[in-house]
Structures are given as structure tokens and as C-alpha cells.
Amino acid sequence: MAKEKSKTPLLDQVRVPSDLRNFSDYELTALADELRQETIKTVSLTGGHLGAGLGVVELTVALHAVFETPRDKIIWDVGHQSYPHKILTNRRAQMKTLRQKNGLSGFTKRSESAYDPFGAAHSSTSISAALGFSVARDLGGNTETGIGATVAVIGDGALSAGMAYEALNNAGHLRRKMIVVLNDNEMSIAPPVGAMSSYLSRLYSGAPFQELKAAAKGAVSLLPIPFQEGARRAKEVLKTITVGGTLFEELGFSYVGPIDGHDVEQLLSICRVVKERLDGPVLVHAITKKGKGYEPAEASSDKYHGVGRFDINSGKIKKSIQNAPSYTSVFSEALIKEASLDDKVVAITAAMPDGTGLDKFAEKYQDRTFDVGIAEQHGVTFAAGLAAGGMKPFCAIYSTFLQRGYDQVVHDVALQNLPVRFAIDRAGLVGADGATHAGSFDIAYLANLPNFVVMAAADEAELVHMVATAKSIDDRPSAFRFPRGAGEGVEMPEKGIPLEIGRARIINKGSRVAILSFGARLSEVLKAHENLKLKGINPTVVDARFAKPLDHKVILELVEDHESLITIEEGAVGGFGSHVAQFLSDEGCFDNGLKYRMMCFPDEFIDHADPSDMYAAAKLNAIDIEEMVLSLLDVDILKVKKVNEI
Numbered sequence: 001m002a003k004e005k006s007k008t009p010l011l012d013q014v015r016v017p018s019d020l021r022n023f024s025d026y027e028l029t030a031l032a033d034e035l036r037q038e039t040i041k042t043v044s045l046t047g048g049h050l051g052a053g054l055g056v057v058e059l060t061v062a063l064h065a066v067f068e069t070p071r072d073k074i075i076w077d078v079g080h081q082s083y084p085h086k087i088l089t090n091r092r093a094q095m096k097t098l099r100q101k102n103g104l105s106g107f108t109k110r111s112e113s114a115y116d117p118f119g120a121a122h123s124s125t126s127i128s129a130a131l132g133f134s135v136a137r138d139l140g141g142n143t144e145t146g147i148g149a150t151v152a153v154i155g156d157g158a159l160s161a162g163m164a165y166e167a168l169n170n171a172g173h174l175r176r177k178m179i180v181v182l183n184d185n186e187m188s189i190a191p192p193v194g195a196m197s198s199y200l201s202r203l204y205s206g207a208p209f210q211e212l213k214a215a216a217k218g219a220v221s222l223l224p225i226p227f228q229e230g231a232r233r234a235k236e237v238l239k240t241i242t243v244g245g246t247l248f249e250e251l252g253f254s255y256v257g258p259i260d261g262h263d264v265e266q267l268l269s270i271c272r273v274v275k276e277r278l279d280g281p282v283l284v285h286a287i288t289k290k291g292k293g294y295e296p297a298e299a300s301s302d303k304y305h306g307v308g309r310f311d312i313n314s315g316k317i318k319k320s321i322q323n324a325p326s327y328t329s330v331f332s333e334a335l336i337k338e339a340s341l342d343d344k345v346v347a348i349t350a351a352m353p354d355g356t357g358l359d360k361f362a363e364k365y366q367d368r369t370f371d372v373g374i375a376e377q378h379g380v381t382f383a384a385g386l387a388a389g390g391m392k393p394f395c396a397i398y399s400t401f402l403q404r405g406y407d408q409v410v411h412d413v414a415l416q417n418l419p420v421r422f423a424i425d426r427a428g429l430v431g432a433d434g435a436t437h438a439g440s441f442d443i444a445y446l447a448n449l450p451n452f453v454v455m456a457a458a459d460e461a462e463l464v465h466m467v468a469t470a471k472s473i474d475d476r477p478s479a480f481r482f483p484r485g486a487g488e489g490v491e492m493p494e495k496g497i498p499l500e501i502g503r504a505r506i507i508n509k510g511s512r513v514a515i516l517s518f519g520a521r522l523s524e525v526l527k528a529h530e531n532l533k534l535k536g537i538n539p540t541v542v543d544a545r546f547a548k549p550l551d552h553k554v555i556l557e558l559v560e561d562h563e564s565l566i567t568i569e570e571g572a573v574g575g576f577g578s579h580v581a582q583f584l585s586d587e588g589c590f591d592n593g594l595k596y597r598m599m600c601f602p603d604e605f606i607d608h609a610d611p612s613d614m615y616a617a618a619k620l621n622a623i624d625i626e627e628m629v630l631s632l633l634d635v636d637i638l639k640v641k642k643v644n645e646i
Contacts, residue, residue, distance in 0.1 A: 008038060028065055035084050036292075039053050042096070043098075045309060049307075052078075054292050055289055056183055064088050066272055072150070075151065076120060077154040079119075080305070090115075100432075101610060107120055114144065122400070126158075129152070130150040130179075149177070152179070152181065155182075160374050169251055171251075175281065176281065179284060180284070255282075296314070327482040331423055334464045344390065346370065351372075356396035356398075379405065388418055394470070399438075413477045417475070419477060421473070422446075422480075424481040425484070427570060429618065430611070443481070443572075452476065454546065454548040455481070458519060464495075465493065467496050484611075501546070505545060506540070508529060508540060511562070513539040513564045515540065515568065517543055525622075526541065559584070567580050567598050569599070577599070595632050
């Protein structure tokens with residue numbers, strides 16, 4: 001039987017980027033097409049961030065063909081677009097493990113490859129990191145692979161964050177040799193917003209107004225002999241490039257662009273000239289199309305930003321069946337209801353309207369919905385200003401991204417005691433995105449702030465009530481957190497009813513051991529409770545609802561009536577359990593022999609996997625809760641396990 005002809009004959013010859021230098025420019029163009037198909041195939045099997053990678057296929061090929069990675073450092077901002085890069089850097093065979101347990105990360109990761117010089121998953125860090133490498137190089141620093149040229153690849157959406165401008169400003173001042181490639185696809189996760197997006201659009205929609213002078217002169221002679229083939233176009237390309245008079249030049253950068261980010265030959269010419277002529281910071285402005293080359297992605301409103309497994313031919317995403325609504329959708333509907341009753345309710349998102357459910361809110365209340373772009377710091381202080389102005393702002397931000405605005409939460413919200421309501425989505429461990437996106441720290445970093453009310457929903461019905469509670473709090477800031485994914489399938493209330501601030505609810509009254517749960521681990525607590533009842537053990541189960549203020553009355557009652565107390569939360573050390581411990585210590589509760597245990601995330605970053613596996617690693621599943629109860633009661637766990645196995 002004849003062997004089936006490979007659909008990727010050129011890509012099959014590539015193990016590491018240096019292999020690209022054996023190809024002609026024409027072959028590199030064909031290779032890009034194969035790389036695009038390989039990327040689509042990979043993500044169809046694993047799910048992940050598709051559109052961003054498809055938009056930079058040609059750019060990825062050009063950068064790795066021209067620059068001598070890993071000595072030259074290519075730093076991909078955020079990392080959503082890094083899948084083609086991973087395929088070219090000796091990870092093609094592992095791509096089927098992408099975002100899976102013990103598999104490749106969905107982002108760049110230093111521990112994964114020498115070709116990933118800097119880890120990423122949050123936006124707008126690449127320019128700062130590239131400048132750091134450049135200065136380190138010039139001061140005699142080194143890495144195992146050396147330090148050559150430094151290239152930061154950043155999207156137009158990420159450029160809206162203040163940190164990117166801080167880095168551009170500093171780089172222009174220091175004048176170090178470095179390259180910033182602006183991947184301008186006019187499409188962040190959400191449609192681009194802000195004056196910068198409009199400015200970039202004007203740059204490439206207008207006619208060129210100045211020739212690139214020095215670079216065009218003698219460009220061919222600068223190039224190594226193997227690159228002479230592509231140099232025939234260098235003069236033509238460079239003569240039509242817009243430079244001068246731009247914001248970037250005012251910041252100290254040489255500006256090259258806009259150029260066609262999907263023309264491999266043009267990209268190769270530009271990269272070669274820029275590399276050889278580099279005498280300071282340069283910004284290359286490349287126009288690309290997110291989802292390029294895959295019709296379903298190109299036609300999608302978010303350009304297939306983050307997708308599950310899908311059928312290649314149709315583009316139809318293979319969705320799991322859920323019997324309960326997602327927490328995000330419940331939040332969205334609850335906020336819409338509150339807004340219908342109060343015209344002071346407004347919503348803020350930082351470039352994540354779909355992810356936070358505020359796209360539905362915007363359909364009804366467009367004039368009360370504000371997408372500030374990738375700018376969490378601004379978003380928080382903007383919400384503070386709205387609150388000071390008499391509005392009722394709900395600032396909907398993922399837990400991991402709220403970290404980026406923490407100073408603003410402290411200084412502009414808490415210190416001024418302004419009633420900003422933080423809707424914190426993606427609380428706890430989030431699965432395939434891994435440690436970079438885990439909502440691990442918000443309980444700790446909010447509950448330690450004076451004036452804050454901090455809540456966590458145990459189920460979707462509780463979330464509805466917490467939205468109403470937050471709206472009712474007008475004298476201080478508040479936050480409520482909820483996890484990713486489907487709810488518990490509980491009966492939903494007709495409307496949200498504000499909870500009594502700082503009041504817990506008793507789920508089951510038992511004896512000896514009390515379990516005080518904060519947040520969505522309550523379902524696992526109840527599973528453990530059922531298993532323990534079969535063994536003749538009946539713990540008390542309490543839904544804390546509030547990490548701040550704590551329900552001191554209920555906690556003291558639990559201490560009075562039980563020999564042991566366990567707290568459980570989906571968060572890091574220093575959160576809910578620590579606050580309970582502080583209260584117990586202040587009250588002298590440990591003086592009388594109280595047994596106390598905190599179940600929370602271990603002091604480590606937990607790698608990406610299925611959420612159940614991640615929670616198993618954190619020892620926060622029902623079986624772990626059961627074992628903790630048994631150990632506190634001095635029950636032989638090994639004997640219990642043997643009984644269960646029989």
C-alpha cells in the first residue's frame with residue numbers, strides 16, 4: 001500500500017526555527033499555509049485560542065526565519081497567539097496535549113522551552129520585558145542561550161493598557177536596540193475601543209506621507225547571501241512605508257509601517273532590514289486579520305478568541321451539555337433586572353463584555369455599559385469616579401485581572417470608602433488556562449482592606465441575592481465572587497433579595513465537627529456530608545456567605561457546640577480561613593482545646609488540567625473534606641478506605 005502523501009511536506013522538515021533558514025522565500029510562504037492548517041487542526045482537537053494564532057502565522061514564520069532564536073528573544077504579549085510559534089519550536093508532536101493535564105501550556109512558559117524567553121498570559125507586559133532583556137544584554141547579562149536581538153510582539157488591544165505606554169516611554173528614553181512589532185488586527189477579544197484604536201486606524205487608512213530613507217538605501221548589500229532572493233522587494237516595500245510624525249516617533253521610536261502582516265515576502269524584507277539597521281528602538285506596525293485563513297473564525301464576532309473542540313469542516317463548536325445555567329449568565333440576568341429597577345446602575349468591563357456577561361447588559365442598556373479596553377487600573381478608578389458621582393457602578397472583572405488594578409482598589413475605592421461593586425468572575429481554579437488565570441488571591445487581597453464587604457456565592461441562587469445585596473450597599477465598597485462554568489441546578493428565585501450583611505446560613509445542624517464553607521465548594525462539602533452520614537458522622541454545615549464582615553455570632557456558637565471547626569474556600573492562604581483564625585485567636589477560642597483546620601489552596605501555583613483534577617491537587621474535593629473530618633475525629637482513615645472498597 002502506497003504511503004499517504006503528507007499535507008505538510010515543508011512543515012515536516014522543521015524541528016527548530018533554524019531549519020527555516022534552509023528554505024527560499026517562496027517556500028516560506030508555502031510553509032505559512034501549512035502552519036495555518038496545522039494550527040487549525042490542533043485547536044480543533046484540544047480547544048484553545050485560535051483566532052489570535054491564525055492572525056500571526058506569516059509573522060511567526062518571518063520572525064523565526066530572520067532572527068536567530070533562541071539567542072534572539074521573541075516575546076509574545078499575552079501568549080494567545082503563540083500556538084504557531086510552539087509548532088515551529090520543537091513542540092509540534094506535543095500540541096495534542098495543549099491545555100491538557102501534564103501537557104503544553106496555552107501560553108508561553110519559560111520552564112517549557114528555551115524558545116519561550118518570558119512567560120505571559122496577562123496582557124501588555126512584552127515591551128517592558130523586551131527592554132529588560134535589551135538592557136541586560138548591554139550590561140553584560142546573559143542566559144543559557146545568550147541574548148541577541150529582542151523583539152516584543154504586542155496586539156493593538158494590549159496597547160490600550162497603561163503599562164505598554166510606560167514601557168514605550170522608557171524604551172524611547174533609554175534608546176536601547178530593540179524591536180516592537182505592533183500586531184494590529186483591530187480586534188481584541190471585544191471590538192477595539194478608545195482613541196488609540198482610532199489613531200491606528202487613521203495611520204493605515206491614510207496615504208503614505210514620507211519615505212523610509214536610510215533603510216531603503218543599500219538594503220540589498222546589507223543582507224546575507226542566502227537572503228538576497230528576498231531582497232529584490234526590499235526597496236519597493238520600504239519606499240511605500242509610512243514613517244515620521246507619529247506618536248511612536250515622538251516617544252523615541254523609529255516607526256516602520258503600516259505593512260501587510262500576511263505577506264511573507266514583505267515581512268521577511270522588513271525584518272531583515274530592521275535587524276541589520278537596528279540602532280535604537282524600532283516599532284514595526286503590521287496589519288493583520290484575526291482568524292485569517294479559516295472562514296468560521298473570520299466570520300465570528302470574537303474571531304474564535306477562545307474555543308472548545310470544534311469540527312474543522314463546519315467550524316461548529318462541540319459544546320458539553322449543561323443542565324444548569326452558567327454563573328456568568330445568572331449574574332448578567334440578575335444585573336439586568338436590578339438595572340430595570342434603578343437607572344443609577346451602570347456596568348464596567350475591561351475588554352471582556354462576552355466573558356463577563358455584560359454583552360447582554362449592553363443590548364438593553366448601551367448608554368450604561370462601559371468597555372474601557374484592556375485597562376483594569378483605569379476601569380477601577382473610573383468606577384470609583386462614577387460612585388463618587390452618585391451612580392451605582394458594577395465593575396465586572398475576572399479575579400486574575402482584578403489583580404492588575406489592586407492599587408486602585410486600595411487607594412481610589414477602599415480608602416475613600418466609595419460604593420463600587422466588584423463582580424468577580426472566574427473565582428477559584430479555572431481549568432485549561434491554568435495558574436495564570438486562576439482566581440486564587442481575591443479573597444485575601446480584598447478581605448484585608450478596611451471598609452470592604454466580601455461575599456462568595458455557594459450556588460447560582462445565592463449569586464442572584466448577592467447582586468441585589470451589592471446594589472443595596474451604598475456606604476462602602478463590596479465584592480462578590482463566583483466560579484466559571486455551570487451552576488448547581490438549584491431552584492432560582494424570582495428576584496434577588498438583599499442579604500443581611502455579615503450573616504451566615506446554617507445548612508445542617510449536626511455535632512462534634514462544624515464545616516464553615518465560603519463559596520462554591522459547598523457542593524463538595526454536602527457530598528462529603530452525605531458520605532459521612534453513612535458512617536454515622538453528622539457534621540454541622542454552614543454557608544458563611546461573607547468573608548468580611550464575619551458572622552461572629554455563628555462562629556462562636558459553633559465553637560461552643562463543637563470540638564472541631566473546619567473552614568473551606570477556593571482561594572489562597574491568607575483569605576477566609578485566616579480571618580476566621582484571627583477572630584478565634586482574638587476571642588481566646590484556642591485556649592480551651594478547639595481543633596481548627598483551614599482547607600484552602602496550597603502555597604503553590606497549580607498547573608492547568610481539568611478543574612476536578614486541579615481541585616484534587618489542591619485537596620479540596622469531597623473525599624478530601626471527608627478525610628479531614630475523619631482525621632479530626634481520630635477515625636482510622638485507612639480502615640474507612642478499606643471498608644469503602646469492600
